Amino acid sequence: MAQGQIRKALSGYYYVEQDGELIQCRGRGVFRNRGEAPLVGDIVDYTKDGESDGYVMKIHPRKNELVRPPIANIDQAILVFSVKEPDFNTVLLDRFLVVLESFHIDPIICLTKTDLLAPGEQAALEAYIEDYRAIGYEVITTYKEDASLLERLQPFLEEKTTVLAGQSGVGKSTLLNTLLPDLQLKTGVISQSLGRGKHTTRHVELIEVCGGLLADTPGFSSFDFDTIEKEELTSCFPEFQRIAEGCKFRGCLHIKEPKCAVKAALETGEIKAYRYEHYEQFLQEILDRKPRY
Numbered sequence: 001m002a003q004g005q006i007r008k009a010l011s012g013y014y015y016v017e018q019d020g021e022l023i024q025c026r027g028r029g030v031f032r033n034r035g036e037a038p039l040v041g042d043i044v045d046y047t048k049d050g051e052s053d054g055y056v057m058k059i060h061p062r063k064n065e066l067v068r069p070p071i072a073n074i075d076q077a078i079l080v081f082s083v084k085e086p087d088f089n090t091v092l093l094d095r096f097l098v099v100l101e102s103f104h105i106d107p108i109i110c111l112t113k114t115d116l117l118a119p120g121e122q123a124a125l126e127a128y129i130e131d132y133r134a135i136g137y138e139v140i141t142t143y144k145e146d147a148s149l150l151e152r153l154q155p156f157l158e159e160k161t162t163v164l165a166g167q168s169g170v171g172k173s174t175l176l177n178t179l180l181p182d183l184q185l186k187t188g189v190i191s192q193s194l195g196r197g198k199h200t201t202r203h204v205e206l207i208e209v210c211g212g213l214l215a216d217t218p219g220f221s222s223f224d225f226d227t228i229e230k231e232e233l234t235s236c237f238p239e240f241q242r243i244a245e246g247c248k249f250r251g252c253l254h255i256k257e258p259k260c261a262v263k264a265a266l267e268t269g270e271i272k273a274y275r276y277e278h279y280e281q282f283l284q285e286i287l288d289r290k291p292r293y
């Protein structure tokens with residue numbers, strides 16, 4: 001049986017890529033019975049029925065899956081944050097980072113609208129960029145119609161499946177248009193002028209760009225910690241994770257426990273105070289969460 005990846009889902013068909021061509025496949029009924037549905041990004045076994053048609057027979061185990069956009073097996077997310085309009089906000093950034101870490105999706109922080117920064121605001125932003133790079137995150141800056149963006153992103157996109165994420169208005173659609181110029185027609189502004197408005201049900205597609213795949217639909221604007229357990233939160237702060245091995249107690253939450261290496265690193269400044277404050281805040285949210293059963 002042939003194996004391929006679903007690149008697009010539309011009107012009950014799954015388009016499985018094979019040697020640069022898309023095979024239009026139906027899902028088998030068994031999926032529905034099992035409450036299982038193929039997703040864009042799935043690696044599947046399929047059988048051909050004719051030249052360009054076929055059936056999806058089996059879904060391979062997923063590395064992860066997102067609800068919005070509905071995609072499986074995502075390697076990384078370009079986390080889009082504007083430096084202005086809306087203002088750069090590290091609490092929100094850390095929320096997104098934590099959720100991405102919990103899904104095992106590598107974040108690339110992309111700071112947009114740098115053209116709106118006043119000269120006096122540059123230094124503060126630079127300091128944050130340095131902090132996040134020191135943690136190990138890639139940070140790139142950009143602005144509308146940034147001609148060098150694709151070239152700078154190329155090494156990150158190669159051989160990876162990437163989605164764009166970020167809150168409303170930060171410039172995700174603008175960025176997608178820079179990366180995928182052929183998609184111009186699909187931006188919010190233009191689809192509204194065609195009278196389709198916001199409620200158009202978009203299909204999701206993985207598009208080949210720079211030797212990798214990019215989801216043509218931005219998403220992931222939700223940032224609750226519903227699926228994160230308190231013991232897991234440390235591992236969603238990479239700089240804590242490394243240091244926490246030195247904590248006296250296994251399962252140390254780095255709050256009141258004695259001989260806590262994370263608290264010690266906070267004292268020396270190795271861990272940034274604002275990152276620790278966000279950790280405390282998120283931990284509290286998880287502790288306050290109502291039991292689900």
Ligand SMILES: Nc1nc2c(ncn2[C@@H]2O[C@H](COP(=O)(O)OP(=O)(O)OP(=O)(O)O)[C@@H](O)[C@H]2O)c(=O)[nH]1
Nearest residue numbers: 112113114142143144167168169170171172173174
């Ligand atoms: N000055 C400036 N404005 C920008 C830049 N990028 C985007 N914008 C503007 O910011 C606004 C929001 O941009 P979008 O690309 O629609 O943002 P989005 O993240 O897709 O927003 P949603 O569709 O609500 O999720 C638009 O008016 C853009 O023209 C930039 O680099 N500089």
Ligand SMILES: [Zn+2]
Nearest residue numbers: 247252254260
């Ligand atoms: Zn600790």
